[in-house]
Structure formats: C-alpha cells, structure tokens
Amino acid sequence: MALVSPASETASIPAPPAKVRAAADAPPALICRNLWKIYGANADAFLRANPIPTPAEVRAAGLFAAVRDATLEIRQGEIFIIMGLSGSGKSTLVRCLSRLVEPTAGSVFYEHQNLLRMTPAELIQVRRHKMGMVFQNFALLPHRTVLGNVAFPLEVQGMGKAEREARALQMIELVGLAERAGYYPRELSGGQQQRVGIARSLAVEPALWFLDEPFSALDPLIRHEMQNEFLRLQRMLSKTIVFITHDFDEAIRLGDRIAIMKDGAIIQVGTAEELVLNPASDYVSAFTRHVARGKVLTAGGVCVPVRPGETLAAAVPATALVAEVAEAVLASEAPAAVVDADGMIIGKLERATVIANLVGGVQ
Amino acid sequence: MSEVALPRDETHPRRFPVGWIVAGVVALAVLVPYAAPDSFGWAKTYPARWIVPISDWLKAFLFWLSRDLSFGLFTFKDMTRFVSGLFGYALEVPKALFSSGITFGDEEGAFHIPRLSWAGLIAAVTIWSYLLGGVRLAVLGFLGFFYILIFGQWDSAMVTLSQVILAVLTGVAGGTLLGILAYRVPRLEGAVVAALDFMQTVPTFAYLVPLVFLVGVGPVSGMLATILYAMPPMVRVTMMALKRVPPELDELARMTGCEPKQALWKVLVPSARDDLLVGVNQVIMLTLNMIIIAAMIGAGGLGFDVLNALRQANGLGKGLEAGLAVVALAIVLDRMSRALVELRPVHGAAAARRRQLFWIGLAALLGCTLLSFAFPALEKLPAEYRVSTGNMWSDVVSWVNVNLFSTADAIRTFLLMNLLVPVKTFLIGFPWVGLLAVVAGGAWALGGWGFALGMTALIAFIPVAGLWERGMTTIYLCSISVVIATLVGLPLGLLGSRSERMHKFLGAMCDTLQTLPSFVYLLPVVMLFRIGDVSALVAIVLYAMVPAIRFTDHGLRRVPPSLQEAGTMAGCTGTQRLAKVELPYALPEIMLGVNQVIMMALSMLVVSSFVGTNDLGKQIQVAISQADPGKGLSAGLAIAFLGILADRMIGRWVATRRERMGL
Numbered sequence A: 001m002a003l004v005s006p007a008s009e010t011a012s013i014p015a016p017p018a019k020v021r022a023a024a025d026a027p028p029a030l031i032c033r034n035l036w037k038i039y040g041a042n043a044d045a046f047l048r049a050n051p052i053p054t055p056a057e058v059r060a061a062g063l064f065a066a067v068r069d070a071t072l073e074i075r076q077g078e079i080f081i082i083m084g085l086s087g088s089g090k091s092t093l094v095r096c097l098s099r100l101v102e103p104t105a106g107s108v109f110y111e112h113q114n115l116l117r118m119t120p121a122e123l124i125q126v127r128r129h130k131m132g133m134v135f136q137n138f139a140l141l142p143h144r145t146v147l148g149n150v151a152f153p154l155e156v157q158g159m160g161k162a163e164r165e166a167r168a169l170q171m172i173e174l175v176g177l178a179e180r181a182g183y184y185p186r187e188l189s190g191g192q193q194q195r196v197g198i199a200r201s202l203a204v205e206p207a208l209w210f211l212d213e214p215f216s217a218l219d220p221l222i223r224h225e226m227q228n229e230f231l232r233l234q235r236m237l238s239k240t241i242v243f244i245t246h247d248f249d250e251a252i253r254l255g256d257r258i259a260i261m262k263d264g265a266i267i268q269v270g271t272a273e274e275l276v277l278n279p280a281s282d283y284v285s286a287f288t289r290h291v292a293r294g295k296v297l298t299a300g301g302v303c304v305p306v307r308p309g310e311t312l313a314a315a316v317p318a319t320a321l322v323a324e325v326a327e328a329v330l331a332s333e334a335p336a337a338v339v340d341a342d343g344m345i346i347g348k349l350e351r352a353t354v355i356a357n358l359v360g361g362v363q
Numbered sequence B: 001m002s003e004v005a006l007p008r009d010e011t012h013p014r015r016f017p018v019g020w021i022v023a024g025v026v027a028l029a030v031l032v033p034y035a036a037p038d039s040f041g042w043a044k045t046y047p048a049r050w051i052v053p054i055s056d057w058l059k060a061f062l063f064w065l066s067r068d069l070s071f072g073l074f075t076f077k078d079m080t081r082f083v084s085g086l087f088g089y090a091l092e093v094p095k096a097l098f099s100s101g102i103t104f105g106d107e108e109g110a111f112h113i114p115r116l117s118w119a120g121l122i123a124a125v126t127i128w129s130y131l132l133g134g135v136r137l138a139v140l141g142f143l144g145f146f147y148i149l150i151f152g153q154w155d156s157a158m159v160t161l162s163q164v165i166l167a168v169l170t171g172v173a174g175g176t177l178l179g180i181l182a183y184r185v186p187r188l189e190g191a192v193v194a195a196l197d198f199m200q201t202v203p204t205f206a207y208l209v210p211l212v213f214l215v216g217v218g219p220v221s222g223m224l225a226t227i228l229y230a231m232p233p234m235v236r237v238t239m240m241a242l243k244r245v246p247p248e249l250d251e252l253a254r255m256t257g258c259e260p261k262q263a264l265w266k267v268l269v270p271s272a273r274d275d276l277l278v279g280v281n282q283v284i285m286l287t288l289n290m291i292i293i294a295a296m297i298g299a300g301g302l303g304f305d306v307l308n309a310l311r312q313a314n315g316l317g318k319g320l321e322a323g324l325a326v327v328a329l330a331i332v333l334d335r336m337s338r339a340l341v342e343l344r345p346v347h348g349a350a351a352a353r354r355r356q357l358f359w360i361g362l363a364a365l366l367g368c369t370l371l372s373f374a375f376p377a378l379e380k381l382p383a384e385y386r387v388s389t390g391n392m393w394s395d396v397v398s399w400v401n402v403n404l405f406s407t408a409d410a411i412r413t414f415l416l417m418n419l420l421v422p423v424k425t426f427l428i429g430f431p432w433v434g435l436l437a438v439v440a441g442g443a444w445a446l447g448g449w450g451f452a453l454g455m456t457a458l459i460a461f462i463p464v465a466g467l468w469e470r471g472m473t474t475i476y477l478c479s480i481s482v483v484i485a486t487l488v489g490l491p492l493g494l495l496g497s498r499s500e501r502m503h504k505f506l507g508a509m510c511d512t513l514q515t516l517p518s519f520v521y522l523l524p525v526v527m528l529f530r531i532g533d534v535s536a537l538v539a540i541v542l543y544a545m546v547p548a549i550r551f552t553d554h555g556l557r558r559v560p561p562s563l564q565e566a567g568t569m570a571g572c573t574g575t576q577r578l579a580k581v582e583l584p585y586a587l588p589e590i591m592l593g594v595n596q597v598i599m600m601a602l603s604m605l606v607v608s609s610f611v612g613t614n615d616l617g618k619q620i621q622v623a624i625s626q627a628d629p630g631k632g633l634s635a636g637l638a639i640a641f642l643g644i645l646a647d648r649m650i651g652r653w654v655a656t657r658r659e660r661m662g663l
C-alpha cells in the first residue's frame, strides 16, 4: 500500500478546509491571570478581604461571580475557542479581556502591556488599532448603510472619507456583500447582517479579534458557509482570535484550542482531541459526547506502541485525523504505522481502533 | 368617609380603631359649622382677618427679583433682559423669512427683499408632504395652506409660523440637550425627573404672570411660555430613547475606540432617531396647542385674531376663520412630522427620488420667491383674490340664533338651574374647615399622616390666601366637567375596546381633538350657548374628554385574555364579566385617564375666564392685563396646587391598587 497523503484525502472526503494550526510554540499574545468578575455591592472589598473565595462564600455574601479565577494564555495567531453552558460567563470573560467590563481582580496583558492599568486615552488607542469585536447581536448602526457601518471604526479614528470608504469597500468585498454596500441593516438578512459585523470588525485590521457567538443566529447552511469563509479569512489574515461558541462541532472545525467554562471558572483548556481523550470532568465529557470522534482524534493521539518485529502496513502521519486515514487503514489487514513529521514511527493504528472511533463508540 | 377609612381598619383588626375616629372627626368638621353657625361661624366662612397677604408678599418678591437680585457679575434683570434679547434677535430671522421680508432704507427708494412667496411655500409644502407621506398627505398639506391663503389668513399665519418654528427648534434642541445631560449624569436624573413631574402638573398659565412681569408682554414672552410648556416631553423622550438604545451599540462605540463625544453623536443619538422624532412631533403639537394662550401675552398672529374675535360682540365669523386656520396649520404640521417618524432610510433609486423631491420643493420655494421681486402678487396675494367667509359665518350665527336659540337656551337654563348653580352654591357655602378635613381624611386613608399633612397644606392655600370664592368656583367648574367628561369618555372607550373599527375611529378622533388648540373649541360653543358657565363647561368637556377615552380603551385592551377566559368559564354573562373582571382590572389605568382629564380641565380654565366665570383663571387674566403679578401668581399657585393635589392623590390610589393586584 502506498503512503496515503492527507492532502489527497481531503479532496475525496468532505472534510473541513485545512486549518492553519498555530504553532504550539508561538509566543503568547493575550494573557490573563487570576481574573475575577464579581457582580454585586462592594465586590472589590469582598475580594480584597478574601482573594480566593469559594462559590459558597460568594453566594453567602450576596454576590455573583460571573468569572472566577480565570487564567489563560492565548498564542499569537491562534484561534482560541471558549465554550460553556449559557450563563457560564463566556461573554463576561471576553468582555473582561477587552475591558468592556472592568474585572474585579486579576490582570490582562496584551503584548506585554497591562490592559487594566491603561488610561482611557491609551485604551482608546489600543482599541482603535489593535482590537476588533463581532457582537452576538450584530450591533449594527441602524442609521448607516452597510458602507457606513463598515467605515465607522475608521471614521472614529479620523480617517478621510475617500480613504475609509475605499478600505471599507475592500472589506465588504471580502465578505461578499459588494452589491449590498448601499443597503441599510434593516434591509439585510441575519446572515448578511453578521457579515457586515465581521467586515466592520476587520476594517481596522485588528491583530486581536474577539467573536461572541458570531454564527449562532444563523441557519445551518449559512452557518457552514460562514465557517468556511471565516477559515478562508484566517488563512489570509492570521490574527489572534478569541471565539465564543455553543457548538462543539464548530469549535472542532475552527479552533486550535478550546477552553471549557462552568459557573465562571475555566475547567479545562486543550485541543479538541485532548478534551475528548482526557476530559477533566463529566461536565467536559458531556460537551464532547456527541462528537464525531473520527474527525477529532488524530492518528498520533490514538496509536498504541508497536511490539518489536511486528509487520506494519502503509505509514500515516501522526497529525492526520482518524477519519482522513480510515480508508487507507481499513484497506489492509495489518495495522498502519504512525509516523511523525521526521518520518519516525511512533506507534501503530489498529483497524479496531479506527472502526470504534468512526462509529463513535467509547473505547 | 368611613368607607375610605375601612380598608386600613381591616388590616389591623385588633388595633385602636383609628379609621373610625378619623371618619368621625371629618364628619364633625363638615357638619358642625352647618349645625351651629353662630358659635362656629369662623369655621364656615374663612374670617377676613385671618387672610395672609400672600399676594402682596409674592408681589414684593417678584419686585425684589427684578430689581435687587444680583449674582455678583450680573443681576437677575440683566439675565432676563439677555434671554429676551437673545430670543428677540433669533425671532427676527424666521420673521423676516416668513412674514415681513427685509426692507432697507425708508419709504422713498426703499429696497425690499420679499418674504418667502406664498406660491413657493404652498408648492414646497405639497411636494415635501408627498415625499413624506404620499398623495394623501400632499393633498392635506396643499388644502391646509391653500385655505390659509385664500381666506386671507396668510399674514397672521406666517407670524404664528415663524414663532412656532423658533419655539420648536429651541424646544427640541433644549429638550434633547437636557435629556442627554440627565442620561449622562445619573446624579442629575432624579432632579430632572422631579422637575418634569412638577412642570406637568402645573397648568400652563400659572407661569404666564411671572413671565410677563419679568420679560414683558410680547412675542418673546409668548414664545418662552410655549417653550416652557412644550419642552418637558422632549426631555423625557430623549432620556427614554437613549436608555432604549441596545447596550451592544454602546459596547460597539467603546470597542471601536470612540471618544465620549463620538459615542454620543455618532452612535447613541442617531440610533435613537425614531424615538427622538416622536418627541419632535410632541413638541410641535404642544407648541401649536399654545398658539392662542401665547397670544394672551402678546404673541400676535392667528392666536390674536381668535382672541380678538372672542372679545368682540360680532367677531365670531372672523374668529372661526382664524380658528380654522390654526386647525389647518396644526393638522398639517402634526401629520408631516408624524410621517417623518415613519420615514425609514432607503438606498438606491428610492433615495435618489427622495433627494430629487426635496430639491424640487426647495427650488419651487426659492424660485417663486425670486419671481416675486418682479411680481409682488407672489409675495402677497392681492385682496381681490381672497375669499372671506366672514359674512357666511355671520349668517350661520344668525341662523343658529334664529333656529337653535330656543333649544340651546332651554338646555342652558336647565343645566344652570339644576346642576351648575346648586353645585356652585353648595361648594362656595361649604365650610372651609370641612374641606380641609375631607382632604386630610382622604389623604390619610391613602397614604398616612405625612401625606395627609402635605395634601392639607396644599388645599389650605386657597382659604389662607383669600381665594376662597374663586378657588371654589374653579373646583366646581372643574369637578363637574371632569365628571361629565368621564361619563362620556368611559362608554366611548368601552366601545373602542370592543371593536377594531370603533377603536380606529376613536383614535383618529382623539388625535384630531388633541391637535387642536384649546381655544378653538370655544368658538362654536359660544355661538350656541353664549357667554357663561355652560359654554365653559362644554368647551372643557370636549377638550378634556380625550384621555378618558384613550385610557379606558387601552386599559380594557390590556386585560389578559386568560383572565377574560376565566371569567367566561366561571359562567359570567358579558356584562358580569365586564363589571366583575375587566373593569376592576382596568380601573387603575382608567383612573390615570381621569387624572389626565383633571389636568386638562385645569389647563382649560384659562378659557373659562373668557366667558365670564369668576374663577382663578379670571384672576390671572385680570392680573395680566393690569400687570399685577402678585395676584396673578397667587392664583397660578392655587391652580398648580389643585393640580398637584389631584395628581398625587390619584397616583397614590393607583399605586396601592396596583400593588394589591400584584401588577
């Protein structure tokens, strides 16, 4: 059997477009440490007196912790996904990271600058030039056309009319709305409105991009289309992205790493495969239960050690998804060899493993 | 009184029966002065030597204000002069534009720049109405302005229009800025809301007198009164509109790095456009409502014509013409501004067409005005083309006199003999101690001792300031009109809540009634019932009925369907369901309507003064003409206190009732 190249597989299997995986060793771009957001009267004083309160203590004080003790390192060029049940504090966390909401305690560093120490004027500069955000409810300005909406952040910066409209038009073309540039938000469908929101957040070419459930209001077809578009954009622009979603399939398709939140706390951070293989709690495995495991697990993740002298069939790359290599593995009697980037054999992939993961059963 | 006191009694069954004692004291206070007039005469008629010279104090205060008060750098007088001067200059612009044009030099060889041509203005109004609301609005706009032109009302109407435009602009700008300030500075919000509440319970003409005294008679004080009256709703609407802007838009503003100013003017205010325009419509409507009242203090224009007609014996025909011109102006401007609220931004061809229409209208306006350099007839329509219906109206008046007089007179006499005179006599003869006790007892039952004390102090102002007879006349006229307006309005509102067609019809009727300035009602009524209390009564009822209809309709419509079904399932007949389920549920809302009826009736009292009722309104009118600010201000305060009293008592009742129903 010849060596199966993942590239040719992606052509035959309708797999997601290949992601640009951020190198695992890329430097962190956005760091938050021990971030707290507590709602209620005198939350500051409460947290100063008791820096790491238990949930029961917070409740006893009549307060509510929307984000508790969150620590994250988001790498340069990474698509970082935040998941969690409704009300688990995802939006609040992202708003703390962008300082739309003032955290009660903790620190947020962006490119080695402490965001929480910045003066309003500095913050305005960072937001104008470094950050973009796509809002869950679009947040389009009803009195401006598509063009006016997309040009808005540039207008705020004081860019001249001709220049900003030219740039805005580029962005509008990027999201495929060139014919609708003169329309008002009222005259657009939900999917089109969200694309305007995306174009607008991209207009300033932010290095750091926040997206709060950008596709959740869309129907499945448009959503799929938008996800493809998002990946296409990211291949072109490679930004650092923080992306909130409720949908684990979406997280798998788009994300490099996923953080799972529960009651304001971050339970686990890892790749989709790590979450599936080593869930930190039942809560995490509940998220991954209905996942098509074949599309999450890699050959390297599920391979087992090779016994000396064993005969192995064709080699598959360790980073290939099980679903991608399934056909090749199943075609031969012997287990497939799993090789790393240097061609070294790191383990073998058994037919039974592939079948179990494709059918979705637990090993 | 015992019924009022009872509920309290029931909640504390074992406690000392305070309720019964209060009821007993109230009954004593009312009955004893009647029973023993000799020894308790002081409790029946307020003794003259106890009257506190509040009017004189107020007069002295106003004089001090205008002469001696100084803020260091400038005096109060400088300030009022500055404000009136500012508005005086500002008024020159729309006045030159619409009504007088500009003339350089004196008679010989004077150079005259004409005002906006009537032809141009009519064309522009028609075209712009078409742009805003299609053919129907265009026809309305054309007819309205054409009426004004052809019946010779143009000159007066343009004087009025120029004041209206300046008042609306100032009211909208001032209201928006105040609203923004209250929105931005939360500490101010409470104060602003309290001030607005106060302004809304004080009838307009309570502040006419001090205004006239401080600013003087003339268009400027007329405009200031109008602005004071029309601006509060704009403040309220602005605050509400800004609060209703979705929070994401605020986050967007911050996320894109807006400076506070940018966030306000580029995001918040434009996003609140629709709501803000509703406020603009309100300001326009209220401004037009004030046309005639403002004329009382020298605003001139159409309002003056109407007032003048009312003062003359044979002026009714002329007055009706001017009154109809006011109506035309009010309806056209109101409908145009309403259409503006509905107008949504569009793109492409539709937007281009809008722009085109706008420019065509403007071109017509300017073109005709330019032409009127050559053809003066375009500036001022020559008299021979005008029509006057003055004669026709006089004929109508004589016809009414001949044919309807006996009927109308019979009605009038009947009402006077059987309702008005007895009630008036009873109220004026009512012991003042009894009145205070009744108010105190009622207020106590509604809100406890503190509330009772406040309310009693308000009503005590009337006897203490020596305003008993006029005050009681006001109360008498007001209460009878309120009762009648409610009795007429309730069934109408009920009908409206039952049928969609009736609802639409009543809605349109109420809209029209509310657009009309209060005085307009007086003209036809005086034609029928002559000068006197009956005319005042009918005019007040017509004007004040609207909220009773609106609130009843609305209140009944809001009864939850589940509740109605529950009533039906319990085996109620239609009438039972109405009486036992729907009306009790809607009662708080209906009472709010009654509250509005009272406010409107109080604000119509200025009308009654014109038909000879000797009440507080009359005192204000006299004070204006005699420039006696003390008397006018005390009468104004008395009316304001009555308004606040009614508003607070009903408000308290509604709040308690709603709480008990768990709303």
Ligand SMILES: Nc1ncnc2c1ncn2[C@@H]1O[C@H](COP(=O)(O)OP(=O)(O)OP(=O)(O)O)[C@@H](O)[C@H]1O
Residues within 6 Å of the ligand: A039, A040, A064, A065, A066, A084, A085, A086, A087, A088, A089, A090, A091, A092, A093
């Ligand atoms: N201003 C506030 N005051 C008090 N509590 C708040 C406030 N804002 C958010 N919360 C609470 O914080 C919790 C987290 O809210 P958040 O919006 O972050 O949830 P989420 O994970 O984004 O949920 P969803 O998926 O529904 O968007 C919620 O329980 C919410 O009630």
Ligand SMILES: [Mg+2]
Residues within 6 Å of the ligand: A090, A091, A092, A136, A212
């Ligand atoms: Mg959220």
